[in-house]
Amino acid sequence: MAFLGSSLSIILFVWAWLLRCSLSSSSNFLSLSVENPEHVIKSSNNNFTAGFYGIGENAYAFAIWFTEPRQRNLTVVWMANRDVLVNGKGSTLTLRRNGNLVLNDAGQVDVWATNTTWLKSPELMPKSPELILKDDGNLVLFEHPNITVWESFGFPTNTLLPGQRLTRHTSLVSSKSQTDPSSGFHKLFFDNDNVLRLLYDGPELSSIYWPHPWNLPAQIGRSIFNASRFVFLDLYGDIFSTDNFTSETSDYGLVLQRRLTIDSDGNVRVYSRRNWEDKWYVSWQVISAGCNIHGGCGENSFCKYEPYNGRTCLCLPGYKFKDESDSSLGCQPEFNLSCNPQDSRFLRIPNGDFYGYDQGNYEDLTLDECKKKCLEICYCKGFQYSYENNHFKCYPKTLLVNSNLSPAFQGGFHLRIPNSSTFTLQEPNTKCEHFKSVKYARVYWSRQGSILVKVLLWLVVAIGGFELAYIVLFWCLTLKRSSKEQNYHDLTGTGFRKYSYSELKEATKGFREEVGRGAGGIVYKGVLKDGRVAAIKRLNEANQIESEFLAEVNLIGRLNHMNLIDMWGYCAEGKYKMLVYEYMENGSLATNLESSKSLDWRKMYDIALGTARGLAYLHEECLEWVLHCDIKPQNILLDSDYQPKVADFGLSKLQNRNDVKNPSFSRIRGTRGYMAPEWVFSLPITSKVDVYSYGIVVLEMITGKRLRVDGPDHSHHGRLVTWVNEKKKKGKEKETSSWVEQIVDPTVEGSFDMKKVEVLVTVALQCVVDDRDARPSMSHVVEMLQSHEIDSQINE
Numbered sequence: 001m002a003f004l005g006s007s008l009s010i011i012l013f014v015w016a017w018l019l020r021c022s023l024s025s026s027s028n029f030l031s032l033s034v035e036n037p038e039h040v041i042k043s044s045n046n047n048f049t050a051g052f053y054g055i056g057e058n059a060y061a062f063a064i065w066f067t068e069p070r071q072r073n074l075t076v077v078w079m080a081n082r083d084v085l086v087n088g089k090g091s092t093l094t095l096r097r098n099g100n101l102v103l104n105d106a107g108q109v110d111v112w113a114t115n116t117t118w119l120k121s122p123e124l125m126p127k128s129p130e131l132i133l134k135d136d137g138n139l140v141l142f143e144h145p146n147i148t149v150w151e152s153f154g155f156p157t158n159t160l161l162p163g164q165r166l167t168r169h170t171s172l173v174s175s176k177s178q179t180d181p182s183s184g185f186h187k188l189f190f191d192n193d194n195v196l197r198l199l200y201d202g203p204e205l206s207s208i209y210w211p212h213p214w215n216l217p218a219q220i221g222r223s224i225f226n227a228s229r230f231v232f233l234d235l236y237g238d239i240f241s242t243d244n245f246t247s248e249t250s251d252y253g254l255v256l257q258r259r260l261t262i263d264s265d266g267n268v269r270v271y272s273r274r275n276w277e278d279k280w281y282v283s284w285q286v287i288s289a290g291c292n293i294h295g296g297c298g299e300n301s302f303c304k305y306e307p308y309n310g311r312t313c314l315c316l317p318g319y320k321f322k323d324e325s326d327s328s329l330g331c332q333p334e335f336n337l338s339c340n341p342q343d344s345r346f347l348r349i350p351n352g353d354f355y356g357y358d359q360g361n362y363e364d365l366t367l368d369e370c371k372k373k374c375l376e377i378c379y380c381k382g383f384q385y386s387y388e389n390n391h392f393k394c395y396p397k398t399l400l401v402n403s404n405l406s407p408a409f410q411g412g413f414h415l416r417i418p419n420s421s422t423f424t425l426q427e428p429n430t431k432c433e434h435f436k437s438v439k440y441a442r443v444y445w446s447r448q449g450s451i452l453v454k455v456l457l458w459l460v461v462a463i464g465g466f467e468l469a470y471i472v473l474f475w476c477l478t479l480k481r482s483s484k485e486q487n488y489h490d491l492t493g494t495g496f497r498k499y500s501y502s503e504l505k506e507a508t509k510g511f512r513e514e515v516g517r518g519a520g521g522i523v524y525k526g527v528l529k530d531g532r533v534a535a536i537k538r539l540n541e542a543n544q545i546e547s548e549f550l551a552e553v554n555l556i557g558r559l560n561h562m563n564l565i566d567m568w569g570y571c572a573e574g575k576y577k578m579l580v581y582e583y584m585e586n587g588s589l590a591t592n593l594e595s596s597k598s599l600d601w602r603k604m605y606d607i608a609l610g611t612a613r614g615l616a617y618l619h620e621e622c623l624e625w626v627l628h629c630d631i632k633p634q635n636i637l638l639d640s641d642y643q644p645k646v647a648d649f650g651l652s653k654l655q656n657r658n659d660v661k662n663p664s665f666s667r668i669r670g671t672r673g674y675m676a677p678e679w680v681f682s683l684p685i686t687s688k689v690d691v692y693s694y695g696i697v698v699l700e701m702i703t704g705k706r707l708r709v710d711g712p713d714h715s716h717h718g719r720l721v722t723w724v725n726e727k728k729k730k731g732k733e734k735e736t737s738s739w740v741e742q743i744v745d746p747t748v749e750g751s752f753d754m755k756k757v758e759v760l761v762t763v764a765l766q767c768v769v770d771d772r773d774a775r776p777s778m779s780h781v782v783e784m785l786q787s788h789e790i791d792s793q794i795n796e
């Protein structure tokens with residue numbers, strides 16, 4: 001019996017010993033095997049897990065991820081061997097007796113090691129060393145509870161966790177793609193001048209894209225004198241960098257989990273989730289217009305940014321994709337160019353912008369001289385031609401990369417193509433269709449009570465559901481945040497944020513100074529805590545669901561253009577709904593027209609052009625869901641240089657829903673006198689309603705004949721248009737241009753170029769024709785005014 005017992009205990013002992021060996025051989029403190037799914041290290045709060053993470057077939061990385069409640073895709077925050085994956089058989093992570101933590105591939109080669117050693121020999125250690133995953137996600141190798149030998153926070157991959165610092169010795173590098181975790185081409189790092197930057201470091205090209213390369217650090221409030229160099233995200237959602245870059249996530253405050261990640265598209269985002277079971281949502285991103293990220297679209301392609309679809313790459317005319325499935329590889333020409341200048345011609349791409357690779361930078365050349373400069377270079381692929389800061393700029397280019405197609409860029413690219421070719425510029429605008437139908441439907445719904453309309457209404461509710469899903473999804477994906485670098489002209493822009501009611505009450509000293517009043521609500525002047533003067537619009541009591549309000553406000557907040565009023569934030573607390581805008585010292589166009597002394601012809605032309613640019617931005621880029629629907633001089637504000645900024649856009653969206661619930665509201669949006677005939681005849685509402693109102697505003701400005709907004713009917717504007725048309729017709733018959741002199745406001749000061757005013761009137765008259773299809777688009781208006789502006793500059 002004793003023999004049996006002792007032999008059993010020996011067997012048990014041997015078995016236990018063998019088991020122990022398999023876990024950690026005697027020469028190691030710890031060994032984790034890829035084959036045992038239970039070989040993981042968990043943090044004491046169970047928020048994080050470290051272990052082998054399967055990436056592809058039989059390919060593993062040693063990683064740290066957020067523990068998930070159920071089996072689902074894991075969010076990895078750190079990887080030991082992102083570039084060299086290990087085999088699913090025989091691979092181990094071992095803490096060797098000498099203090100080195102080693103990842104071995106299939107029992108053969110060590111693919112990764114911490115290269116650490118103990119300070120004391122293990123025999124002299126009071127306690128055995130430990131590898132611990134701390135509650136913040138930091139994997140730490142302790143020689144002794146007081147001595148840290150190595151920590152994963154010191155070697156980030158593409159993610160920073162709250163409290164983790166990115167320092168001068170480390171950088172965040174994006175993954176190649178969403179499915180390939182290996183080191184990609186985008187990098188967040190501290191540059192030699194102590195400034196935090198984003199770099200595209202591709203296989204062939206490399207360039208800095210954030211902060212925007214032509215902004216000096218000092219211009220955007222960055223400091224170059226603090227050599228401490230670190231940046232971190234804290235538990236509350238503050239982002240703080242030693243170069244004075246600070247920002248805040250949109251969900252400021254304690255939430256369950258956050259992470260800051262440089263995504264494979266080159267943008268840096270903060271993701272949050274409030275509950276363990278929830279999905280991650282984006283609460284901050286550094287670049288809001290995806291085309292400002294370099295390396296997104298390859299050579300010879302346009303990048304077009306659309307808020308709904310994100311980034312789209314399109315080949316230049318005459319070029320085709322190298323690989324249809326990967327637009328980042330760029331496009332190749334379908335033609336051969338010869339060096340002979342006679343064999344080339346140029347195709348103008350309005351608003352096309354390619355950054356970098358200029359073969360020269362010429363000022364004040366005419367278009368033809370610039371063409372010649374390009375043709376002198378055999379490999380010149382085209383040139384950028386624009387008018388900036390009172391100079392014509394000419395940049396011939398041999399490499400077409402880092403493109404951006406946006407009305408914010410007010411110049412054009414002239415692409416070199418063979419003389420004999422027939423390539424033309426097609427409007428690369430195909431993806432908008434389904435959004436348009438949704439949007440129009442919204443405006444349609446409550447006009448009459450017929451059965452047809454009720455049927456339509458149900459249809460619309462169904463479509464609206466889809467739209468809401470879109471909006472929410474979209475909101476989750478790309479929330480508008482700090483936009484320091486978004487617009488070329490916007491250096492002062494700061495983060496978009498939520499304000500509390502008490503904050504705004506304090507800013508406005510209890511809503512005392514009223515500066516405006518409109519259909520949507522009353523506007524007050526206020527001074528924010530940071531000293532900025534703001535216009536605070538208190539919306540009429542809205543029963544809108546808060547999440548919808550937030551989604552839409554965030555969409556509006558994303559719009560950023562020098563001719564649109566900047567929205568700084570909002571407040572949504574119960575029944576209080578407020579919007580916070582920048583304050584315009586020079587008031588509205590309406591007040592300026594009334595006082596009549598402040599505007600001269602030059603300013604008026606600029607106002608007409610700027611307003612058109614702002615509206616073109618609203619309408620194009622697939623943003624047509626933000627029809628303004630209420631263009632009038634009261635909604636065109638003037639900054640200190642008398643540059644116009646369109647205000648109150650997007651409010652139609654915030655109010656429509658309300659109108660439906662509250663039948664006493666007027667069905668028709670807009671202001672009498674400025675409304676297009678479509679409204680009256682219940683025709684589908686398109687962006688052309690804004691074109692119409694714009695035309696009326698321009699005519700009013702030129703003629704000095706103000707509309708009486710409270711007038712009894714729409715006949716006044718009709719009379720204005722007829723009157724101008726008649727004068728023009730008579731003038732044309734007599735072949736004089738003195739008709740312009742007859743219609744212009746005689747009280748306006750300053751000399752004026754009659755030709756320019758004639759262009760303005762002509763364009764305005766095109767805008768107010770009854771047939772909406774015959775009216776030009778807003779971007780066409782911009783082109784017409786702009787081209788004339790340039791002509792007259794040449795003549796001057």
Ligand SMILES: *[C@@H]1O[C@H](CO)[C@@H](O)[C@H](O)[C@H]1NC(C)=O
Nearest residue numbers: 045046047048067135256276
């Ligand atoms: C994560 O950690 C926090 C703080 O320690 C804790 O409140 C929370 O319950 C943890 N979450 C999970 C899913 O364990």
Ligand SMILES: *[C@@H]1O[C@H](CO)[C@@H](O)[C@H](O)[C@H]1NC(C)=O
Nearest residue numbers: 071072073074178179180279
């Ligand atoms: C997990 O990831 C795969 C591939 O990216 C995706 O197809 C799948 O929908 C994801 N599953 C969940 C639950 O998110």
Ligand SMILES: *[C@@H]1O[C@H](CO)[C@@H](O)[C@H](O)[C@H]1NC(C)=O
Nearest residue numbers: 080111112113114115116155
């Ligand atoms: C450890 O040393 C090896 C060989 O010198 C080196 O290739 C590797 O990058 C080092 N590992 C770390 C984490 O520094």
Ligand SMILES: *[C@@H]1O[C@H](CO)[C@@H](O)[C@H](O)[C@H]1NC(C)=O
Nearest residue numbers: 125126127143144145146147
């Ligand atoms: C570890 O540090 C704590 C406080 O920092 C100290 O009280 C303790 O004596 C240290 N332990 C050892 C073994 O040095």
Ligand SMILES: *[C@@H]1O[C@H](CO)[C@@H](O)[C@H](O)[C@H]1NC(C)=O
Nearest residue numbers: 218221222223224243244245
């Ligand atoms: C840091 O930023 C603040 C405000 O954002 C600004 O007032 C200050 O001048 C900046 N400091 C430097 C050194 O640029």
Ligand SMILES: *[C@@H]1O[C@H](CO)[C@@H](O)[C@H](O)[C@H]1NC(C)=O
Nearest residue numbers: 225226227228229241242243
């Ligand atoms: C650099 O920034 C850190 C953090 O704000 C600050 O503590 C430190 O004093 C700064 N150093 C200099 C030289 O300004």
Ligand SMILES: *[C@@H]1O[C@H](CO)[C@@H](O)[C@H](O)[C@H]1NC(C)=O
Nearest residue numbers: 318333334335336337338418
């Ligand atoms: C361009 O030239 C190459 C070789 O010189 C020729 O193979 C190709 O067909 C030409 N392409 C066109 C579009 O003419």
Ligand SMILES: *[C@@H]1O[C@H](CO)[C@@H](O)[C@H](O)[C@H]1NC(C)=O
Nearest residue numbers: 341342343344345418419420
């Ligand atoms: C190219 O076009 C220009 C103007 O259109 C013309 O003058 C020139 O002769 C053409 N050259 C060739 C080689 O066709």
